[in-house]
Amino acid sequence: MVQNHVTVALGLLVCAWSWVQSTHGEYLIGVGSYDMTGPAADVNMMGYANLEQNTAGIHFRLRARTFIVAESLHGPRFVFVNLDAGMASQLLTIKVLQRLSLRFGKLYNEENVAISGTHTHAGPGGYLQYLVYSVTSLGFVKESFDVIADAIEQTIIQAHNNLKPGDVKNAGINRSPSAYLQNPAEERARYPSNVDTQMTLLRFVDGASGKxxxxxxxFATHGTSMSNANKLISGDNKGVAARLFEDWFASQNTSSNTNSTLPD
Incomplete structure (x- = not known):
C-alpha cells in the first residue's frame, strides 16, 4: 500500500514545536513512514533487561515515521523521526547523517534532525552502542541496527520528496506527569487530577487542498502495556493508537490517492 498520511501517537515534539512557534508564514511539510521491524526470533528485547525475553514472533510490525517542516525547498528545516523503539541512539544518528550527507549534502545535519523512540519495551535490542544496553542482548546485533538505520534513512527521503506547502495550526504542550507526585501539596491542589488528562494535537495540512x-x-503514558513476559515484537499502546487512527484515515480515503502511513 502506498502510504502518505502519517500520525505519531503519544509522542514528544517539544524541540520541534519551539522551532515552529518562532517562525511565521507558509511552510513546506513532508511526511514519511518505513518498516523497521527487525529480527523476530532469538534477539533480546530492549526495555526490561530480561535475559529470558527474546523475540519469538510479531504482534504487529514496527515503523519509523518522519515529519519535516521547512521554510522553503532548500531552506531551513526541522526533521523529527519517531521510531517504534525503546529509544534512538547516538550511533544510529551518526550513521543516518552520514548516509543523508551523500544524498543531500549539508541539508540534514546534527542541528536539525531529531530521532526519538516511542519507548516501546517490545522491540528487538542490540542496536545501541553503550555496553550497559548491550549486556542482555549479549552484544551488538547488526540485524537490529541495520533495519532501523535503513528505515530512518528511507522515511526521511520519503518526507523530503513529498514536501508541499502547509499550515501550522495553534498547539500547546501538555504538563508532564512523570514528576507530578514530587510537587508540594499546595501545587497539586491547583489541579483536579494527579495525571494530565489533556491531549494536544499538531495537524499537518496541505496548503493547496486543505487536506x-x-x-x-x-499524551503522557508509558509504553509498557506489553509485559516483560511478552516475546512478540510490538509498538505497544502508542503503536496501537497510531495504527488505529491511520487505518481509520485510510478507510475514509479509499477513493482518493491519499492513503495512510503508520507512526506509533
Missing part, C-alpha cells in the same frame, strides 16, 4: 497529511499528538 490533512499527518498529525502528531502529545
Amino acid at each position: 490533512s497529511v499527518g498529525a502528531f499528538n502529545w
